[in-house]
Each structure stands twice: as structure tokens, then as C-alpha cells.
Amino acid sequence: MADIILDPIEPPRSGTATRSLSVTDRIRASVLSGDLEPGAKLHEVRLSETLGVSRTPVRSALQSLASEGLLEYAPNRGYSVRRFRTSEIVDAYEIRAMLESLAARFAAERGLSDAERAAIERALEDGDQILARDELGEEERIAYGTVNFIFHDTIHTAARCRMLGDMVRLCQSVPQSSHRNVVSFDHLDVRRRHDDHHRIYDAILLCDAYRAEMLMREHVASVKTSLVRALSGRPSPRRGR
Amino acid sequence: MADIILDPIEPPRSGTATRSLSVTDRIRASVLSGDLEPGAKLHEVRLSETLGVSRTPVRSALQSLASEGLLEYAPNRGYSVRRFRTSEIVDAYEIRAMLESLAARFAAERGLSDAERAAIERALEDGDQILARDELGEEERIAYGTVNFIFHDTIHTAARCRMLGDMVRLCQSVPQSSHRNVVSFDHLDVRRRHDDHHRIYDAILLCDAYRAEMLMREHVASVKTSLVRALSGRPSPRRGR
């Protein structure tokens, strides 16, 4: 039984958000980490006992996670962990490519704030520094993952479109699709994609909306390609350099 | 007070779905129709009394609608009808253009079932017939709205990508963005867009993924253009014909 890993929710110390939100985060983490296996049924009473809360916040959390697409719901039959086919995970990257390319276009059309420019430039410099080395250790990978996240997230913000940000988040809340995995690919691929970041930023600065869109679309699509390659077990092709 | 229009929920006659779902549909309709004004606060007790149910299904419904993006939620402060700026409604069409163009590409790449081919061809023929007249009455507009919906919905189905369908639905669940409005534009615009449908279907049949994508993107974007024109009060330009 997989829900043994779920420790009780903290006592209601003030300043904490509602129990419903805490429980939601806890269960979401269990699903995304794979501790709760796909297809597993989520019993309200069992969860409430494990987490030390009543069924009310548990039900609220399950409903939230279902609307995020992480759980399946059937009336009178409860919730279960959604099964994601590989094709769905790959398709999620195609969708992200469309959404993020639109975000890049919006950012180019609508301009960056000073803070956003600073954040991106910082992310680019930090990335340059991390990738200067020949080999990447676990620590560097995590660090670059953060840098990568900041770059993309800042552009989503600069797009000034809440719905777009929400949808990108939906794409990312798919098991095995988290941004952590992105950096676990080939070193050369990561460098190439960091190069993409520089180009995308240039296009946005120049208000070249078309180029920003196309570059971002290709950028995200290349992650899909790397993913497919990794899933099929084939090594990444050596390009002439 | 606007929630007078909400009649009580039907008694629990069997065969009906859960009260939570009924309440969700009821409140969603009130929000989309504009009976509940943007920014209005939704009090759980008041709603439960008006609808003749307890707070439990009301809370469930409010949470659902918030995750659909129709309501705002703040912990300990409840739910209110989300205000949509005009820019957000327009942006929703840009997002739809990206998503539906991807759906058209997927449909072209993955092929149509016999039933889907039949459904689209039926929609195209019905549309031809409706638009053959010189003027469109209210009845014809509603009929064409249905035809238009079937065309797009069938392509979403043919894309074989649940996440894509879910996201398009999110785009459509924006006030003033319902497909009903699409047909209330200029007659020539509607004809032009029906022509688009024919071309898109051709491209999908020919497995021309690139063309299907581009045509669909322009198709949805043109709705945005019509919307912007309608919002700004300018008449649609007469093109030479």
C-alpha cells in the first residue's frame, strides 16, 4: 500500500494556509513522484486517517487534483490516479511548444519590464557559467534546472496573459514531464538549448515577435525530440562540431 | 440581488447525477449568461438557501468553477465572479488559434475515422445549405452555430489528445466568447469562414498537416479580428467581390 509515505498534516498552527491546500500539495507530490501508482484508487477515509484530518479537506483536495488532470473522477465511484500514456506525455510537449511560442510572441509584442529583463539576463549569465564546464554533476544539473525554470517563467509573466500561464502549468503538471527531467539529457543538447535562450531573448528585446515565436516553438519541440529519443533508448546523434 | 433567478435544485430523483454537478451547471449558466455580475461575491449560505441544498454541494460547485477559471478564490474569503478584461477575451482567441491549429495538425497526421469524416461532411453540407440564402434570420444563425460547433468539435476529437480538448474547452468557457457569438458577425465573414472549413477539411483529408495547421490558425485568428472590430464599433470593411 503506497500511502504509507503520507505523514500526518501539521497541526493547525496559525499562519498556515487551510488544511485543504496542505492536503492538496501533499497528495499532488505523492502522485507526481510516483509513490501513488497510476490507476490506484484514492479512498477518502483511508487518506483522511493517514493524514490525520477529516474527509472534508481530503475531498476538496481530490477535487482540485482532478481538475488539474492528475486524477480521474467518476460520480459515486471516487478518484483514482490518472494513467498517462507515453503519447500523452509527448503530446503535452507539443502543446507546450504552441503555448510557450505564443508567450514569447506576446512578450516581444508587449515588452519586458526592467525586473524581467534583469531576471532573464541573470538566468542567461548563470547558465553560461554552469555550462562552461565540460561535465555536469548532479548539483550543476539541479542548478541549471532552476535557471531554466526562471527563464521560461519570466517569459510567461512577460506575456501578461493569465490563461496562458495557467495552461502552461497544466502541461507541466504531468508525471515525468517536470522541468527536472529536461536537464537529464545529453550535455550538448542542454548547451544547444541554452543557446536557444540567448537567441530568444535577443528576439524579444528586438520586438521581433515572429522570430521569438518560432525560436521558442522549436526550442520546446526539441525537448520533445530529446524525450522521445530517451524513451526509445536511442543515443543522441553526434553532430559535427 | 442577482441570484433570484436561481430556482431550487430538483429533488433527488434517482438517475440524476449528484447535486454537486447540478449546482455546478446551474451556477455556471448564471455566470456565463451575465446574471451574476463580474466581481459579485458568491455567499455559500445564500446560494445554498436559494438552491435548496446544503452548503456541501455548493462549496464543491464553487471550487469546480474556480478551477474552470470562472470564479476567483481567496482562502477564508470565498469566491467571486471573475472579471474578464476585454484583452483577456481577445487573448483567449489567440490561445485557441494555437490550440486548434495543433488539433488540426494532429487530425491530419493521425487521420479521421469513418464516423468523423461523415460528421464533418454533414456539417459542411448543412452549412452550405444554411448560407445559401442571402439573409440569415435568428433561426439560421442558431443552426449555423450548431454546425460550426460540430465541425470544430469533431476535429478536436480526431486530434486524439484529451489535454488539447480540455484546454480548448477552457478557452471557450469565457464570458462573451461562447460559440454563439461567432455567428452574430457579418454575413460575408461567416461565409468566408465556412469556406475555411472546406479548405481545412481538404487539407486534413490529404494528410497535409502543415496546411491544416496554418489554415486553422488563420481561421480562428479571423474570429478574433471580427471580435475586435465588433468591440471597437467599426464596421467590417467591404472587400471587392
Next chain:
DNA sequence: TCAAGAAACAATGTATACATTTTTTGCTGC
């Protein structure tokens, strides 16, 4: 032995009471 049905069980759906937080009200003092 197996299919069909009924009863027991267990799960989810709903109502309601209580707890906590937010908002309002009204008082006090300047």
C-alpha cells in the same frame, strides 16, 4: 458447479454542528 439474487458491507454524497477567520458594528477618546 455455477448463475442469480439478496443481504451485508463499504464507499461516496449530503446535511449539519462546530471552529476559525474575516468583516462589520459600535464604542471610546481625542
Next chain:
DNA sequence: GCAGCAAAAAATGTATACATTGTTTCTTGA
């Protein structure tokens, strides 16, 4: 009259009891 604070009111958050639905198990009959 108004700023600031305290108490009261009202709203949301949570727990729990009950209702309804779904599932399992056991019995019964062929």
C-alpha cells in the same frame, strides 16, 4: 467628526453523522 480599537456578527473551514450508491459476499436454486 473621525481614527482606533473591541466586541459582535457573519462568513468560510473543518469535523462528523446520516443518506445514498456501489461492491462484495453469501445463499439459493437449477
